[in-house]
Amino acid sequence: MLTIYGVYRSRASRNIWLAHELGLPFKQVPVIQHYRLPDAKAAGAPLNTxxxxxxxxxxNGHIPSIDDDGLVLHESLAINLYLAKKHGGPLAPANVAEDGEMGMWALWAATEVETHALNILYHRSGNPAVSREMADAAVEALxxxxxxxxxxxxxxxxxxGGRFTVxxxxxxxxxxxxQAEPALFEAAPRVKAWLAACQARPAFKKMMDARNKEPA
Known part of the structure; x- marks a missing residue:
């Protein structure tokens, strides 16, 4: 049995979406980020990082992690690449070249996009740690x-591979x-259409429905 450690409002969403795409049964252990709690070490505090x-x-004290029949892995993108290759099918690489491309895109998104995108999201959601100047710089960088x-x-x-994959x-x-900065997508219409198609998939909607029901 696959166990996924992490709440839906975390990078565990990536692993849960993939599990739904693959039709994998899994157990979710809702580990919350420690910084979302007033005192993560207080008696009675919920399970946290x-x-x-x-x-x-x-x-490392981060989510998600998985336990797949005794194999424990961390890092959401690496977890997805592993699960896709293990279970095969159209989401997985068909050959070593596709495997390389999938790894490349995962690292590209993590290094070129994620920090900037999070700065936009945090600023637009009112996080005081991210100023307007930081958010504007992130938009330019993206x-x-x-x-x-x-x-x-x-x-x-x-x-x-010309198909939807991990x-x-x-x-x-x-x-x-x-997506908190729509102008970026208006300037990149193929990205906008692709992301809409990804998010229209039943497995994504199932994950997001559960995520939206989880306390913010």
Whole structure:
């Protein structure tokens, strides 16, 4: 049995979406981020990323983690690449070249997009740690990656192999943060259409429905 540690309002959403796409049964252990709690170490505090119980699973103190029949893995993007390859099918790489491309896109999204996209999201949601200047700088920084992605999607409408794969899930869940800045998507129409198609999938909607029901 696959166990996914993490709440829906975390990067665990990526793993849950993939599990739904693959039809995998899984157990979710709702570990919350410690910084969302007034005192993560208080008696009676919910299971969180600083709880000794969870730190035994992931000593880094981050979510998500998985336990797949005894194999414990961390890092959401790597977890998805592993699960896709293990279970095969159209979401998985068909050959070593596609495997390389899927890894490339995961790292690209994590290094070129995620921090900037989160700064936009945090600012637009009123997080005082991110100023307007930081958010504006993030928008500027994302214009080039959006253009790169838009050009890549011009070939087949997907990232790898001309079909929807785990690469699309990994990148789409990072691009989702940038939806707080619609102008970026208006300037990259293929990205806008691709993300809409990804988010129209039943597995994504199932994950988001559960996420929206979870306390903010």
């Amino acid at each position: 600083r709880s000794p119980e969870f730190m035994k699973v992931n000593p 214009k080039a990656p959006f253009a790169v992605l838009d050009a890549a999607l011009a070939k087949t409408g997907f990232l790898v 690469a699309d899930i990994n990148v789409a869940e990072i691009m989702r943060y940038a």
